[in-house]
Amino acid sequence: MGGKNVKNTIVERVLQIVAPHLCFGCGKIGAVLCHDCKYNIIDEPFWGCIVCGKPKREGVCTEHETSIEKTFVVSQRIGTLETLINGLKFHNNKAAAQACAELLHESLPILPSSATIVVVPTVRSHIRQRGYDHIDLIARQFAAMRGLPIRYLLRRATTDVQHLVGREERRTQADRAFELVETDDLSMGPILLIDDIITTAATVTAASKLLSQTGLPVWVAALAYQPLD
Ligand SMILES: [Zn+2]
């Protein structure tokens, strides 16, 4: 990291401490996401199959081949939730991670105490651009809120960036995107795999397939669902 980058990072950190937070939803001073805006999101959960989007209370339609047993999605990627996620992913608003973790914490049911949190690994070039791994930030804060362990069982095997391709290519790319690592001493499960946005579920399907090799049930939690078109 060059001197200029270090200086910029310090300035950003100072601003994050000094500047008051404005709510991503309504602009009110105080929290990154005020109480009202938070519950407006939580009150509109996404209850659908994460592969095809059809209405479904829990999990994935039986006709899709998947190792995913249960799914939890906070809401659709619209309105305040979209602004919040964009803030974290594209506008360097690291503070938005805590609000995202709170959304997961307040949307998800009670989890077994034997559950282990696992994150979908972010593309390395994106971590470099942002200066942080946004999914990891969310997952770590969520794990702390729930008192659950977090394990890094997956690693990126390729550097493919996924968002420019269609459903079929996404599946092919996703199938070779990850590797399973360090699965020793896992508790009873389930494994709760955390991702930010689910579009075709190709990523979480491929990641779950690997994670299911541990013999543990795999559940998926995401902040938002966004259909491909
Ligand atoms: Zn608000």
Ligand SMILES: [Zn+2]
């Ligand atoms: Zn479906």
